[in-house]
Amino acid sequence: xxxxxxxxxxxxxxxxxxxxxxxxxxxxxxxxxxxxxxxxxxxxxxxxxxxxxxxxxxxxxxxxxxxxxxxxxxxxxxxxxxxxxxxxxxxxxxxxxxxxxxxxxxxxxxxxxxxxxxxxxxxxxxxxxxxxxxxxxxxxxxxxxxxxxxxxxxxxxxxxxxxxxxxxxxxxxxxxxxxxxxxxxxxxxxxxxxxxxxxxxxxxxxxxxxxxxxxxxxxxxxxxxxxxx
Ligand code: ADP
Ligand code: MG
Numbered sequence: 001x002x003x004x005x006x007x008x009x010x011x012x013x014x015x016x017x018x019x020x021x022x023x024x025x026x027x028x029x030x031x032x033x034x035x036x037x038x039x040x041x042x043x044x045x046x047x048x049x050x051x052x053x054x055x056x057x058x059x060x061x062x063x064x065x066x067x068x069x070x071x072x073x074x075x076x077x078x079x080x081x082x083x084x085x086x087x088x089x090x091x092x093x094x095x096x097x098x099x100x101x102x103x104x105x106x107x108x109x110x111x112x113x114x115x116x117x118x119x120x121x122x123x124x125x126x127x128x129x130x131x132x133x134x135x136x137x138x139x140x141x142x143x144x145x146x147x148x149x150x151x152x153x154x155x156x157x158x159x160x161x162x163x164x165x166x167x168x169x170x171x172x173x174x175x176x177x178x179x180x181x182x183x184x185x186x187x188x189x190x191x192x193x194x195x196x197x198x199x200x201x202x203x204x205x206x207x208x209x210x211x212x213x214x215x216x217x218x219x220x221x222x223x224x225x226x227x228x229x
Contacts, residue, residue, distance in 0.1 A: 002029040002052060002163070002194070007061035009047050009219075021047045022058065023219040031066075031162070034185060034195045036205045039216035045198035046167055048216070052196065053165045054082035083111060087156030089166035093148045095140035095155070101127065102136040105154045112159065126154045130184065146177040153184060163194045170201050178203045185209045 009022040021044050029035055029052075037045045050056040052063065054070055057078075063071045070081050087108075095104045105123040127133040130150040135143060140151060149169065156164055170178040178201065185195055186209040199205060205213045215222040 001031050001064075001066060003027075003062075003064040004052070005062045005064075007048075007051060007058045007063065009044075009051060009056070010059040013059065021219050022051070024061070025219075025221055027214070027221060029194065029196065031194055032189065032192050033212060034189050034210050035197070035212045035214060036210050037196070037198045037214050037216055038200050038205045039222075040200065043216040044219040045216055047219075049165050049167055049196065049198055053086045053088060053163075054078045055088075083108065083159060085162055087159065087161035087164045089149075089152050089156045089164065089169050091168040091171045093140075093152040095148060095152055097141040098139060100137050101132065101140055101143065101151045101154075104140050104151060105136075105158055107158075108155060109158045123154070123158060126157050127151075130154050145172050146180065149173065149177070149181065150184075157188075161193070163196060164188060166195070166197045166199075168199055168201075169197060170199060170204055175203065182207045182209045 004025050004027040007022055007025040008020065011019045011021055025048065037048060039045060047056070051058045058071060061071065062069055065081065065085060068081075070078060073081065096107070102120070102123055105127060106119055109119055124133055124136060127136050130153055132147055132150045132154065135147055135151070140148060143151060170181055173181060182204065185197070188195060189209070197204065197210075204210065
């Protein structure tokens with residue numbers, strides 16, 4: 001369970017270009033749910049994902065993850081929560097170009113200090129599940145868009161996170177690949193993961209894989225459309 005209480009985020013506080021990107025967000029996200037944040041560009045989706053995922057601190061307010069407050073944790077502890085709880089899938093995938101798909105997948109696990117061989121086996125098993133093990137030795141820049149996305153999902157899963165955060169994951173995908181992505185979402189939900197996705201793609205927020213759609217506008221949450229299914 002993730003709980004947000006009165007979360008605000010102010011960029012460039014005290015400067016001429018000060019901007020309030022989040023205005024007092026209250027939100028509870030149930031464990032093992034699939035939630036989509038929708039809303040126009042600039043409405044605060046990425047900002048909200050990054051404060052939930054411990055990538056940025058809110059300006060005010062509290063976030064609790066399974067009862068533990070993360071907002072006031074010192075940076076090293078916050079980094080540990082980020083690494084152990086969250087996996088991130090980005091719009092542009094953010095894979096490192098010169099190294100292989102396998103190495104990209106293993107990278108977020110290195111700070112954990114796991115021996116190479118079991119880590120490698122685990123990474124290969126995840127790549128296999130995502131149907132991309134045959135490209136494990138390829139450099140990430142040699143992959144197609146869909147393959148790159150599956151590699152970035154593999155990387156997000158390497159630390160077996162409870163929560164997968166995906167920011168505009170289908171922005172560069174065609175309809176078929178978007179369908180494949182949504183199948184992966186359903187599979188992860190069936191495996192007990194919590195998914196939090198920012199997307200203004202109707203194929204995503206209208207999908208049966210999604211349980212809850214939250215609309216953002218001007219840094220506020222508007223509606224909450226619980227799925228009927
Ligand atoms: P979305 O993901 O919905 O497009 P964002 O969270 O990226 O929205 O941005 C929300 C608002 O905050 C936008 O107006 C954006 O320009 C502003 N913003 C985002 N990041 C920064 C930053 N690092 N510095 C200043 N303003 C920012
Ligand atoms: Mg965004």
